Amino acid sequence: MADVLALDGTGRAELADEELRELYRLMLAVRHLDESAIRWQRQGLIPGYAPQLGQEAAQVGSGYALDMSRDFVFPTYREMGVARTVGVDMVEYMSTHKATWHGGLYDPKASRFAPIQAVVGGSVLHAVGWAHGQTLDGTPAGELGVAITYFGDGASSQGDVHEAMNFAAVMKAPVVFFIQNNGWAISVPTERQVAGGSVAGRAAGYGMPSIQVDGNDVVAVTQATATALAHARAGNGPAVVEAMTYRRGPHSTSDDPGRYRTLEEERTDGGEDPLARMRTRLLADGIADEAFFEEALAAARAEEEQIRAGINALGPRPGTEMFDFVYQEPTQALKAQASAWREESEHV
Amino acid sequence: MSMQQALNRALAEVMTENPRALILGEDVGQLGGVFRITDGLQKKFGEARVFDTPLAESGILGMSVGLAMAGYHPIPEVQFDGFAYPAVNQIICQVGRMNYRSRGKLPMPITLRVPSFGGIRAPEHHGESLEAMFAHVPGLKVVSPSGPNEAYHLLKYAATRQDPVIFMEPKSRYWQKGPVNTGADAAGYRPTGSRVVREGKHLTLVAWGAMVARCLQVAELAAEDGIEIEVLDLRWLKPIDAEGLAASVAKTRRAVVVHEAPRTSGLGAEVASIISERCFGTLKAPVERVTGFDVPYPSGDLEDEYIPNIDRILYGIQRVLEYRRG
16 A cells, blocks of 8 residues: 655565564464453453454564664553564463453563553553653664554544644654554444544644555565654654554454444455465465474464463452552552551451 | 742752653743743753643643653643643543552653632633542642742642642732742751641631632631631642641631532532541531532632632631531
8 A cells, every 4th residue: 555655764674584484473373362362251261352353464563663672662452462572471461351450460661561551542642752752861863762652543533642643743753653444443434433534644734654554464564664663763753654454353352243244244344364364475485384384373372371371370469459559659548548448358 | 939939949949950850831931831930941941841732731641641651750731720621531541540550660750730720810711620620530649839938849849759749829829929938948848738827726727729818818807806717728639638637626626618619529528527537526516618619610700709708708617606516
C-alpha cells in the first residue's frame, strides 16, 4: 500500500534470512499463546482474555523493529504479541488476564513496556509526554529514544488521540503512532468508526508523514515501522504507521462475533493468514524447510506449557498490596484502613 | 508579598532546586499565565523547562503522565478550575492510578495547579470548587492555601512530593498581601496537617482556601459579643488532618464547617463525620455546615448570594450555640 506522505528517514535494509526465520518463530509463539489463552479462559484458568488472532504480523513486525535499549512501548490491552517480541516476562504479562493485578505484574520501567491499559486512547498521550522528555534530556538527534504507542481503529475516535497527534506534531516529539486497523471495534466496523477510511490519512493534517502498510505482511510491517522509527529518532518529529489487518477472533472471550458478522464474511474479509503467508514465503525463498517449521512448533508448544505452568502457580497477591501501592507516601487514613482490614479480616 | 508573588517565588525555588521540574500549560510561558503566577519563569529557566502547550487540558495532563514516567516532575497548570473537567479522565484514570497499576514502579510526582473557587465575578466555569471530586479519587492528594505564607510553603512542599497533588489556589486571594517567611529558619518546615489561625474556646470554624479569611472576619465580629471562635485552616483536603481537627473540637466542643462547594456530598460532610467519630462524647451540638447550594456555581451577580457570607456563617454559629438536646 502507498505512503500517504513520504518519510525522509532511512528505513531498514533487507532482512537477513535468520531475521526472517526469527519473525516466523515469534509469530508462531504468539499464535500459540493466543489460542492457548482462549482455551485457558474456557477451562477456568483465567477469567478473560482479549485475543489478537490475525494480528501477529502487525504486532511482531512492529515490536521487532524497536530498539529496546532506548525505545519505550505504550500498549493497550491487546498487545500480547508486541510484549512477547520485546521480551516482557509472559507469565507476568498474562497475570493481568488472570485478574492478579491491573496492568500486569511485570516491571514496566525495566521492561520499557508501560502497564497494560484499559482506557482506550488514554496512553497515547503518555507516549507524547515520554517522547518529549527524550528531547528535553539533550539526547542528540539520531540517537533519540522513540515512544511507540499502539491503538486501534476504535480508539482513533477518542479525542485524546487527536490531542496526542497535535501535541506531538507541534512539539516534534519522537513518537510513532502505530494503529492496528483490524476492521472492528467490538461490533462496529471501521467504516462506521473512521471517517475517511484511514487513520494514516489524518496525519497530513498534522503535517506528519504516515505509512499505510499491509498489516498481515510481517516483513512489510517491520520495514514500515523501522522507517517511522528512524524518522522520529532523527529528530524529525512523529510519524504514523497504520497496519491494515483483521481481528479474526472475538473482541474478547466474552464477545460473540456471530451477532455482527457471518463466518463467510470472516473468511472473505480476513484475507490470507499472516502465518501461512510467511510460511509460504520462507519455503518459496528456500529460507526454511519442514524441519525448521517442526522445530518452531515444538519450541512454541514448550514455551506455552511453561507459561501455563507459571500462570497456574500464580496465587493471589497479598491483600496488603491493595494499600501498599496507592501512594509513595501513604496517608494516615489509608494506613488506618489497612490495619482495620487486617484485624477484621483475621489476617493479623 | 502577595499570594501571586509567593507562588511565583515558590515555583522559582522548586525549579532551581530540581532540574527535573517542568512547568507546562496554556499561556504559562511568554505570558506568565493569565494570573501571572508563572511570570518571568520562562525567561529565567528557558523554553524547554517552562513551555506553552496547545489548548487541551486532557493533553496537558496526559503528557504530564508521560513526562513523569520519563523521570520528570511536571507542574502543569489548568487555567481555571472548570477546565479541569476535560482532563478528568487523565486525572482520575491515569494520574491517580499509575503508581498503583505499576506497583510503585512509575510514581506520578505531578503537582497540578488549579486556580480555584469563586469571588472574582468570572464567566461560567471560571469559578468552581472541585475539592470533593478530587479528594474522592484514590491516589490523589489535595491541598489549598489560604494566604501568601501558606501558598509559598505548601507549594514548595507539594512540588517536592513523589505523589500527585492537586494544588487549589484561591484565585480571589491572589492579590492579598501578607508576610511570608522565606528565611533560613523556614527551611525544612513541613507544612503537613491543619493550622489553627486563631485560637478560641467556644466553637471551631473549619475552613480552607478563600473561606479562611472570611471566617477570621466572622471570628472578629463574634468576639465583640464575647464569643471566642477558633479558626482552623484545614489546608490539606486529602489527607484531612483528623488529629488536628479532633484536638480543636475536643477543646471547643462545637464545630461549623464552611465551604463554597455545593452542600450535598461536599467535603463538609467528611469533616463532620470525622468530628463525630472522634468527638461524639463531648460534642455539645451536631456539626453545622455553611456551604454553597446544590446549584451550578452562579453568575457573578449572584455570587454573593451563593458563597457563604458573614451573615450566613454567623447564623450557622448561632444555630450551634443555641442547640439544646431534645
